[in-house]
Amino acid sequence: MDESQKNPPPYAIRSVDHALRLAAMLQLEGALTVSEAAQRLGVARSTAHRLLAMLVYRDFAVKDDQHVYRAGPVLELAAHSPSQTSRLRSAALPHLRHLVERVGESANLAVRTGDTTRFIASVESHRALRVSSREGMVFPAHRTTAGLLLLADLPDDELDELYAPDHYEGRPEERPDPRALRTDLARVRRNGFALNDGRSERGVVALGVGVREPDGTVAAGLSVSMPSVRYERHRLPELVNTLRAAARSVEASL
Structure with a gap:
């Protein structure tokens, strides 16, 4: 485990x-x-x-x-940036609810603080078997869909500084492998979305896209999470397009 x-x-x-x-x-x-x-x-x-x-x-x-x-x-x-968090959350919640109705899976919005991501909004699916609310939870950024999207937006020098070995003194096992992380982030930039199959929780698949500020920076990650038994690879293009439309709607509401 x-x-x-x-x-x-x-x-x-x-x-x-x-x-x-x-x-x-x-x-x-x-x-x-x-x-x-x-x-x-x-x-x-x-x-x-x-x-x-x-x-x-x-x-x-x-x-x-x-x-x-x-x-x-x-x-x-x-509290973490309450005004920014409140603004993002208020803009996203109606669109998260609509997203859940569209795809039938739980939807989330998360932001990055250092090398962690925090879920600031979550709407659960209505299905009996579903991914539960992640609201308020904190995960290592490199292990979440939103975290990968937000890390992929960083310049190389900021990424190097964030994961410098001295930041993990006394806990080296928590530091991700830099080469593997760069490979993951390059894939996210190339695809324009992030796919997380069991990185943060076994049996859960999450798919996400970035929500951008007017200046183009990624402010948050918008994602849907589902039990892995329900994930169908052939639906990937459809889900990505639906997520992108939802992200554009959140951006328009900001």
Whole structure:
């Protein structure tokens, strides 16, 4: 087993998962009411209320006089470019939902911070067998679809600096092989999309394209994720075209 992959724990604790997802929503989306939290998680209002109360107790959330919950001190300290994240997320969410309806698979938007990628928006497929929400999760950039797209946009000198050996002192096993990474990134630039078959999680295939700022730089990676048993190679051109259309729609909304 590759320890650098992220796989769901064999005995997931649903209440913990709900609390963590709520924390990510508060940090990435902003204010939430109890009803909104319950609807997003698919739980009863009483359950959502208890979860939010615990987040308040641990300073992950605060509640105002109108009983609206917002990110608390802990999440505010850990926030990454909240204005940029909020702008990207707001522009992308409607198009992510439309993308899920079009392809029937989960859709994600992720940004890069150093050598990691963070999922800032995620919409799950409605299918029983699906890739679950990645919202708020952080992965090594070279192991994700979005990360490959964002790394491929970097000049060679920035890429060399990012993966310099001294940045991985004490953890050399986490540093990707530079030659293999350059080969991967050259393929992404040549194809104009990234395909990830089990790099970040076993049994999951993800396909993505870049979302560009007006100056042409790649601001985020837009992707769809599916169980590998459902991936059909002959659909690749169709999926890439659908993703590119979705990315252009997000760019127009920015």
